[in-house]
Amino acid sequence: MPTPRGDGQKKKRSRAQQPSREPIARRPIVTAVLVDGGFYRKRAYALFGDKNPQQRADELLEYCRRHIRQSRASLYRIYYYDCPPSDKVLYHPLTQQQVNLRKSPQFEWTQEFFRALLKKRKVALRRGEELETQQGFTLKPGPLKKLLRGTISVEDLSERDFLLDITQKGVDMRLGLDISTLAERNLVNQIVMIAGDSDFVPAAKHARRSGIDFILDPMWSPITDSLSEHIDGIRECVASPPNNENDPLHVTNLGKAGAKHLSTEDDDEL
Numbered sequence: 001m002p003t004p005r006g007d008g009q010k011k012k013r014s015r016a017q018q019p020s021r022e023p024i025a026r027r028p029i030v031t032a033v034l035v036d037g038g039f040y041r042k043r044a045y046a047l048f049g050d051k052n053p054q055q056r057a058d059e060l061l062e063y064c065r066r067h068i069r070q071s072r073a074s075l076y077r078i079y080y081y082d083c084p085p086s087d088k089v090l091y092h093p094l095t096q097q098q099v100n101l102r103k104s105p106q107f108e109w110t111q112e113f114f115r116a117l118l119k120k121r122k123v124a125l126r127r128g129e130e131l132e133t134q135q136g137f138t139l140k141p142g143p144l145k146k147l148l149r150g151t152i153s154v155e156d157l158s159e160r161d162f163l164l165d166i167t168q169k170g171v172d173m174r175l176g177l178d179i180s181t182l183a184e185r186n187l188v189n190q191i192v193m194i195a196g197d198s199d200f201v202p203a204a205k206h207a208r209r210s211g212i213d214f215i216l217d218p219m220w221s222p223i224t225d226s227l228s229e230h231i232d233g234i235r236e237c238v239a240s241p242p243n244n245e246n247d248p249l250h251v252t253n254l255g256k257a258g259a260k261h262l263s264t265e266d267d268d269e270l
Contacts, residue, residue, distance in 0.1 A: 029073035029213075032188045033064045034175060036195035037082025038168055043196075043219035047244045049251030053109055057116035059249050061123070066237035067192045067217065076188045080117055081175050083128040083168040085110040090136045090164070094157055099137075101164075126178070128170030135165045176203045183210035190214075192235075196221040204230045 040060065044051075048059060061078070068075050087102035101107055117123050139147070143161040146152045182188050183206060191207055193200065196218040207214045208230065216223070216231045220240045228234070238247055245252065 027189065029071050029190050030076050030188045031068055031071055031073040031190040031192060032076045032182055033067060033078045034178065034191060034193045034195070035060070035064070035078065035080045036171065036175070036193075036197065036200075037080050038171070039195050039197065039221075040219070041082075043221060047219060047238055047241070048247065048249050051251055053112035054116050055251075055254070056113055057120065060117070061120055062249060063194075063237060064192075067215075067235070070235065070237065071190060071192075071215075073190060075122055076182075078120075078123045079126055079175070079178055080123060081126045081128065081171045082110075082114070083171065086166055092137050092159070092162070094137075094159060094162060126171075126174045128168050128174060137162045138165045172197075172199050172203075175200065176206075179203045179207050183207055183212055188212065192217060194219065196223050196227075198224040198227045201226055201230050208232065 041056070044056065044059065044063075051059065060080070064075075064078050085101070085107045087100075087107065089098050089100050091097075092099050114125060114127075117125055139157075140161055140163055143152065143157060147154070147157070179191065182191065189211070190213040192215045193204070194217045204214050204216075204227070214230075214232045216227070216234050217236055218234065219238065220236055223234075238244055238249070244250060247253065
């Protein structure tokens with residue numbers, strides 16, 4: 001009669017047949033952050049308040065760091081796309097005077113902001129063509145409706161009721177070329193784009209076809225369904241209004257005790 005095998009032998013055999021459970025190595029995440037400058041400055045003004053050029057540049061870097069920390073990634077580079085400010089002389093319909101945009105506070109602010117960004121580590125400034133305007137100063141929709149309804153008169157209008165209708169050129173093309181280069185040379189495996197324009201859909205589609213994880217940050221601005229369809233996720237690194245006012249980056253919190261000090265010395269973290 002055959003001798004039965006002991007339980008110890010069965011356990012040894014079952015353990016030997018089990019596959020090894022070695023940890024699977026994860027590919028390190030390398031991220032490029034692409035920023036639509038005109039979009040960012042408008043949303044940053046709405047979410048973080050009015051700041052001087054140096055403060056805004058420091059804020060931009062810290063905001064991009066938040067994305068890097070969220071992804072637990074290493075930063076390849078921050079690409080900032082914007083157009084030089086217009087230096088044209090335009091006629092203002094309310095004051096009936098010529099306005100030299102080169103002498104405006106906005107012109108000098110933008111120039112100083114660009115200079116501050118150029119000093120930042122791992123920041124590439126991509127300039128489009130000079131801003132152009134087709135219609136010059138136009139009346140904002142709100143005051144225009146009131147004027148047409150007769151609730152206000154021309155005498156009630158002020159310069160704040162007008163906006164300068166200008167468009168940026170060359171930004172979309174430069175952004176698309178950079179995405180193509182990042183994808184084809186396999187320089188990154190994740191892209192964070194801070195923007196809200198559906199014009200960037202072709203660029204997002206190209207990145208995803210190349211296997212890049214594509215994250216959009218619209219900074220709580222509504223986006224189109226076409227843009228939402230061609231991204232891998234949405235991530236904002238600031239609370240939605242009104243909780244944004246509690247953010248350390250908000251202008252009212254910069255001087256408070258315990259707020260993070262932002263300076264060029266922090267650039268080594270990148």
